Amino acid sequence: MSELALDIKQLNFSYGKKQVLHNLSFHVEAGQCAFLLGPNGAGKSTLFSLITRLYDQEKECIKLAGVDIKVEPLKALAQLGVVFQQTTLDLDLSVRQNLLYHAALQGLSRKSARIAVQKQLEQLSMYERQNELVRQLNGGHRRRVEIARALMHQPKLLLLDEPTVGLDIASRESIITHVHKLSDETGLAVLWATHLMDEVLEQDKVIVIHQGKVQAEGAIKELTEITQRDSLSEAFFTLTQKQEA
Amino acid sequence: MAHYWVALWGIVFRELFRFVKQKERFLSALVRPLVWLFVFAAGFRAALGIAIIPPYDTYILYEVYITPGLIGMIQLFNGMQSSLSMVYDREMGSMRILLVSPLPRWFLLTSKLLAGVFVSILQVYVFLAIAWFYDIQPPIEGYLWILPALTLTGLMLGALGLLLSAFIKQLENFAGVMNFVIFPMFFMSTALYPLWKLQESSEILYTIAKYNPFTQAVEFLRFALYGQFNQEAGLYTILAFTLFLIIAIIGYNPSKGMMKRKGR
Numbered sequence: 080m081s082e083l084a085l086d087i088k089q090l091n092f093s094y095g096k097k098q099v100l101h102n103l104s105f106h107v108e109a110g111q112c113a114f115l116l117g118p119n120g121a122g123k124s125t126l127f128s129l130i131t132r133l134y135d136q137e138k139e140c141i142k143l144a145g146v147d148i149k150v151e152p153l154k155a156l157a158q159l160g161v162v163f164q165q166t167t168l169d170l171d172l173s174v175r176q177n178l179l180y181h182a183a184l185q186g187l188s189r190k191s192a193r194i195a196v197q198k199q200l201e202q203l204s205m206y207e208r209q210n211e212l213v214r215q216l217n218g219g220h221r222r223r224v225e226i227a228r229a230l231m232h233q234p235k236l237l238l239l240d241e242p243t244v245g246l247d248i249a250s251r252e253s254i255i256t257h258v259h260k261l262s263d264e265t266g267l268a269v270l271w272a273t274h275l276m277d278e279v280l281e282q283d284k285v286i287v288i289h290q291g292k293v294q295a296e297g298a299i300k301e302l303t304e305i306t307q308r309d310s311l312s313e314a315f316f317t318l319t320q321k322q323e324a
Numbered sequence: 325m326a327h328y329w330v331a332l333w334g335i336v337f338r339e340l341f342r343f344v345k346q347k348e349r350f351l352s353a354l355v356r357p358l359v360w361l362f363v364f365a366a367g368f369r370a371a372l373g374i375a376i377i378p379p380y381d382t383y384i385l386y387e388v389y390i391t392p393g394l395i396g397m398i399q400l401f402n403g404m405q406s407s408l409s410m411v412y413d414r415e416m417g418s419m420r421i422l423l424v425s426p427l428p429r430w431f432l433l434t435s436k437l438l439a440g441v442f443v444s445i446l447q448v449y450v451f452l453a454i455a456w457f458y459d460i461q462p463p464i465e466g467y468l469w470i471l472p473a474l475t476l477t478g479l480m481l482g483a484l485g486l487l488l489s490a491f492i493k494q495l496e497n498f499a500g501v502m503n504f505v506i507f508p509m510f511f512m513s514t515a516l517y518p519l520w521k522l523q524e525s526s527e528i529l530y531t532i533a534k535y536n537p538f539t540q541a542v543e544f545l546r547f548a549l550y551g552q553f554n555q556e557a558g559l560y561t562i563l564a565f566t567l568f569l570i571i572a573i574i575g576y577n578p579s580k581g582m583m584k585r586k587g588r
Contacts (some may be wrong), residue, residue, distance in 0.1 A: 108427070133425065134421060152426075153424075154426070156424055156425065157426035161420075161424055163420055167418045167421045169342065171341075171345045172341060176338075179334070180335075181421065183331050183333060183337075184331050184421070185425060186326065186327075186331060186427075188330070188559040218471075320454075
């Protein structure tokens with residue numbers, strides 16, 4: 080097995096008395112694109128808040144590139160790039176200023192930051208627009224900027240929380256292709272939360288969570304075999320309705 | 325260590341840039357104290373006689389008296405406004421980008437605080453420059469002495485804003501807090517009238533005003549503007565700053581305060 084970019088073991092979490100994550104365990108390997116599928120309220124957002132340490136956990140359950148987030152939070156967070164569901168760009172700043180701000184938070188020197196800005200924006204065909212205000216960009220371009228920003232410091236794991244919601248087909252395609260290419264070529268591990276099954280490719284890993292538990296994990300083929308269904312969507316419905324029945 | 329400097333610079337630069345871009349914010353930050361100076365102070369000049377009190381060594385006009393109070397007002401509003409932007413940032417998500425960066429939370433929050441103070445100092449100097457043409461002319465060295473004082477008072481008021489932002493969940497609640505924090509703090513202080521005047525009319529008001537951290541900040545600024553050091557006010561301001569900052573950091577700690585309340 081290659082190096083684990085994300086390793087979650089027996090993670091539990093409660094909001095007051097209501098337990099939302101139950102003994103959740105799964106991992107994502109380096110170079111792997113893993114999709115987190117789950118209906119609303121399955122615990123995806125909570126899980127993301129725990130991986131990004133916006134919420135704290137009592138036990139040592141989450142490791143990022145071998146570093147436990149509870150034990151060495153700063154070292155662990157340095158391995159992480161995040162694109163949140165809501166846009167987190169500063170609308171009044173230019174694309175370049177937004178990226179440089181992030182580079183500063185990650186401790187990149189001016190020179191490294193300039194190189195990283197150019198590299199990441201060029202890869203997403205946004206370099207020519209670096210001086211435009213984010214406010215002037217459409218939703219698809221804003222998302223591209225956010226992905227470029229998340230990759231500036233060369234993280235080992237990229238977290239994407241429903242990054243394609245509200246985008247047109249072309250923008251979605253471009254993001255899906257780019258992220259898969261990155262994962263193949265650079266060994267970047269990706270954990271992608273989504274509701275859109277067509278974003279998942281044959282070789283990707285799928286983790287289905289429902290009511291805070293992992294229902295099944297594996298490639299599309301494995302999930303369809305387990306559930307004896309023809310497609311990922313049908314397999315997903317079977318897995319998530321089984322509990323409710 | 326270099327990482328910390330780079331990050332601090334990044335946070336300050338962002339705040340400064342946002343401030344410059346938001347012209348209305350700059351203008352309103354300036355117009356507010358100027359209206360008080362040109363209109364309110366002019367109107368009350370005759371009504372309020374000011375005796376000779378330190379740091380002044382002569383009779384002064386009411387405009388001169390309220391200038392340090394208005395400087396404090398600029399910083400109070402700025403402190404609250406930057407915390408308003410934090411509540412906004414948290415709702416909009418950009419606070420998340422700050423909080424998931426690989427730096428300790430206390431450092432991130434203090435940097436954010438310093439960035440806000442830096443902006444408030446710029447506002448104060450522009451205000452003082454306009455006031456100079458209105459014949460409010462403290463000694464030249466006062467402009468220099470007030471700089472460290474402004475840093476301290478700005479930090480204290482910013483930390484208060486930070487503390488509030490840690491415990492306010494939504495923007496709607498913030499408007500209420502503005503009314504319950506800014507106005508009482510400003511009016512129950514020595515910004516507009518000296519303590520002895522307050523004592524003449526109400527002993528309770530006098531006591532509240534005396535221990536109001538904003539009073540101490542204003543007095544610290546007033547003395548600094550005239551090249552003097554008010555030790556008591558300085559110490560009180562440092563103490564208030566430390567207390568506010570510690571509570572704010574606890575509020576933003578993922579395993580305590582606001583973050584803990586969200587879940588476990």
